[in-house]
């Protein structure tokens with residue numbers, strides 16, 4: 001089986017079978033990162049460009065490591081030192097990069113739809129590494145990989161996503177993915193940070209966080225996306241933390257085998273207490289480890305032998 005598109009722009013475009021293909025391929029890829037020599041020749045001769053218009057630690061680094069572990073040539077472009085600062089448009093940047101014949105471009109951008117503009121313009125494969133408040137598909141895939149690794153299935157598991165749902169591309173991609181795979185999802189957060197018609201996506205809204213977390217298998221905490229908010233949506237950090245922060249007291253109400261997740265970066269003491277982030281239920285760093293395996297799988301499936309045109 002192969003992925004049907006040349007690009008990965010959104011979880012919405014993937015079938016459940018394609019999601020399983022990516023997760024199963026990532027399982028094989030994960031083993032490579034445990035070897036003494038963490039490198040295989042799979043993508044030798046291929047070129048991957050990381051084009052990040054927004055800051056990133058985990059996503060950019062793991063794409064670079066993923067490409068290098070598969071022997072691709074990886075080029076990182078920081079837009080703060082590129083000709084974007086001289087007024088070059090996204091399409092022109094894309095056309096100029098394409099003229100150097102890359103096989104794949106990973107793009108993060110503050111505007112929803114920016115990766116699609118490149119995908120529609122360029123023959124190279126495009127991976128969306130987060131576009132505005134739209135989607136962050138590789139985050140949802142690595143989250144699903146991590147949950148499946150711990151719980152052995154995605155079907156039927158109960159997941160609570162807590163926090164700034166409206167501005168979170170991670171929440172959107174996770175809702176789409178987990179629903180496709182048969183999970184039961186509820187969200188909780190201040191009314192000002194939850195879209196009014198969220199239940200039309202098939203998830204339930206529980207304004208009381210303690211009620212939302214009491215019987216779930218997974219609690220996914222989100223950072224407040226201040227960079228995407230136009231004006232204050234809650235009275236104070238202290239109040240937000242009191243009602244929607246996860247601390248040891250609230251955790252006592254959750255199941256004894258609950259998993260605590262967070263896409264990072266975490267704001268300690270705001271949405272998650274340090275004792276919870278660093279505690280025994282937290283799989284936050286496992287998520288980061290999964291990110292390399294999942295991104296290796298995607299590079300392989302899009303531009304390696306997993307791809308129709310390469311065979």
Ligand code: CP
Nearest residue numbers: 056057058059263264
């Ligand atoms: N989770 C995530 O996208 O982290 P970065 O912003 O550090 O890439």
